Amino acid sequence: MPRPKTHDEALRGRLLDRASELLAAEGAKALSLRRLATDVQTSTTAVYSLFGSKPGLVNALYSEGFQRFDERLRSVPRCGDPVEDVVRLGLAYRDSALAHRRLYSVMFTNAVPGFEPDDQASKLAMNALQPLWDVVADGIAAGVFADVPTEVIAVSSWACAHGLVSLELNETLPREIDFCRAYERSIRANANGWRR
Amino acid sequence: MPRPKTHDEALRGRLLDRASELLAAEGAKALSLRRLATDVQTSTTAVYSLFGSKPGLVNALYSEGFQRFDERLRSVPRCGDPVEDVVRLGLAYRDSALAHRRLYSVMFTNAVPGFEPDDQASKLAMNALQPLWDVVADGIAAGVFADVPTEVIAVSSWACAHGLVSLELNETLPREIDFCRAYERSIRANANGWRR
DNA sequence: CACCTTATCGGGACGCTGTTATGAAACGGG
DNA sequence: CCCGTTTCATAACAGCGTCCCGATAAGGTG
Incomplete structure (x- = not known):
C-alpha cells in the first residue's frame, strides 16, 4: 500500500490559515506558493493536490x-x-x-x-x-x-x-x-x- | 559623442499606446515588459530609461x-x-x-x-x-x-x-x-x- | 582619414513566480 | 524479503521584473 497521506484536511487548514496571514500581513504580492509551502513545512505540490492551483487556493x-x-x-x-x-x-x-x-x-x-x-x-x-x-x-x-x-x-x-x-x-x-x-x-x- | 537616442518621446508614446492596447485586449496579466518591448521592437531597457520601472509605466x-x-x-x-x-x-x-x-x-x-x-x-x-x-x-x-x-x-x-x-x-x-x-x-x- | 571618448542601448544574468514531470519514499501483501 | 502501488518532494521549465555589462555609434581630435 501507499505511503501515508500528509496532504490531508489538516494540512489544508494550515495552508489556508497561513495564506490568510500572509495576505493580511503583506498583501497579495507576498502570497507565493513557495513561501506558503515553506512556512507550513510542506512542498508546493501540496497546494496542487489540495486546491488544484494557486487560483484554486485563492478561491478557497x-x-x-x-x-x-x-x-x-x-x-x-x-x-x-x-x-x-x-x-x-x-x-x-x-x-x-x-x-x-x-x-x-x-x-x-x-x-x-x-x-x-x-x-x-x-x-x-x-x-x-x-x-x-x-x-x-x-x-x-x-x-x-x-x-x-x-x-x-x-x-x-x-x-x-x-x-x-x-x-x-x-x-x-x-x-x-x-x-x-x-x-x-x-x-x-x-x-x-x-x-x- | 554618444550614439543617437532612440529612447525618446516618440518611443514613449508608442510604448504607452501598445501598453494600453495590451491592457485593454488581454488584461493586466498580459502587460509584461518583455512582450511590450518586443511588440514595439525595442528592449525592456527602454521602459526603464523612460519610466523607471514597470510601476512607473503603469503610473503613466x-x-x-x-x-x-x-x-x-x-x-x-x-x-x-x-x-x-x-x-x-x-x-x-x-x-x-x-x-x-x-x-x-x-x-x-x-x-x-x-x-x-x-x-x-x-x-x-x-x-x-x-x-x-x-x-x-x-x-x-x-x-x-x-x-x-x-x-x-x-x-x-x-x-x-x-x-x-x-x-x-x-x-x-x-x-x-x-x-x-x-x-x-x-x-x-x-x-x-x-x-x- | 584614423582614433578615441562618451553617452546610449540591447542582450543576458539573477532571483523570483506558477506549474508540472520525475524519481524517491513508504507502506501492506505475497 | 522483495515487490507493487500510492504519495510526495525535488527539480526542471517557462516566464516575470530588474539590473549589470559589453557592444555600439557618432563627433571631436590629431
Whole structure:
C-alpha cells in the first residue's frame, strides 16, 4: 500500500490559515506558493493536490471570506425600520471589510491577477447578501421604499457601501474625512433616496 | 559623442499606446515588459530609461486615464438642477469607465499588484472629480442639498457611482439587471437622499 | 582619414513566480 | 524479503521584473 497521506484536511487548514496571514500581513504580492509551502513545512505540490492551483487556493480564501461575511450580516438584528436596517447592514458590511481588508480586496477588487471565483464561490457571495435583499423586499412590501424591483434598491445600497469601502481601502479619499460618520450618513442618504 | 537616442518621446508614446492596447485586449496579466518591448521592437531597457520601472509605466497609464476622465467630466454641460447635474456626471463617469474598463480597473482596483500612484498622479485623480465637487458645493449653497461639508455629499455620489461601476465590471451582479437604467436611478436616488 | 571618448542601448544574468514531470519514499501483501 | 502501488518532494521549465555589462555609434581630435 501507499505511503501515508500528509496532504490531508489538516494540512489544508494550515495552508489556508497561513495564506490568510500572509495576505493580511503583506498583501497579495507576498502570497507565493513557495513561501506558503515553506512556512507550513510542506512542498508546493501540496497546494496542487489540495486546491488544484494557486487560483484554486485563492478561491478557497474567497469562499471563506464570504462565509464570514455571511455570518456577520446574518447576525445583524433587525429593528423594523427598513432604512435603519439597511444602515445597520451597511455598518456591519464595513466592519467586516475593514477587519479583513486584504481579503476584501481579493473578494472585490481582483487583487490576485489570475483569479476568478468558480460558480459555487459566486453563489456563496450572492447568498451572503441575502439579508440585504430581505430587508429591502420587506421595505418595498411595507410601502416604505419605492415600488421597483428589489434588486434595484438592494444593488444600489450594496454599491454605495462597496464604493465607500473600496475608496477608503484604496486610500483614494481626502484624508481629513471622518470615514465612519460619513459612511453612515451616506448609506442612510442613499436609502432615504429610495423612499416612496 | 554618444550614439543617437532612440529612447525618446516618440518611443514613449508608442510604448504607452501598445501598453494600453495590451491592457485593454488581454488584461493586466498580459502587460509584461518583455512582450511590450518586443511588440514595439525595442528592449525592456527602454521602459526603464523612460519610466523607471514597470510601476512607473503603469503610473503613466494611470495619469493618462485620469486626464481622459478629467476631459470627459469637464465636458458635461450643467443644467442648474444639482440633482440632475450629479446624475449627468454619474452617467459620464460610467461611460468613461466602460469605454476603458481595464484601465479603470488599474485606476481604481489595484489591477496591477505592485503599483501605487505617485503624488502627481494622485493629484490628477482628485482634480478629475472637481466638476462633481463644484456641482455639489453649488447645490449646498443653493439650499438644495443638506448643509454638510461638500466632500461628504461628493464622496457619497462618487462612491455610489464607483461602487456600481466596480460591481458591474467585476461581473458580480445578477445578470438580469438592466445596468444602465438601474445605474441612473441609483445615482439619482442617492443624490435625492441628500436633499435638505 | 584614423582614433578615441562618451553617452546610449540591447542582450543576458539573477532571483523570483506558477506549474508540472520525475524519481524517491513508504507502506501492506505475497 | 522483495515487490507493487500510492504519495510526495525535488527539480526542471517557462516566464516575470530588474539590473549589470559589453557592444555600439557618432563627433571631436590629431
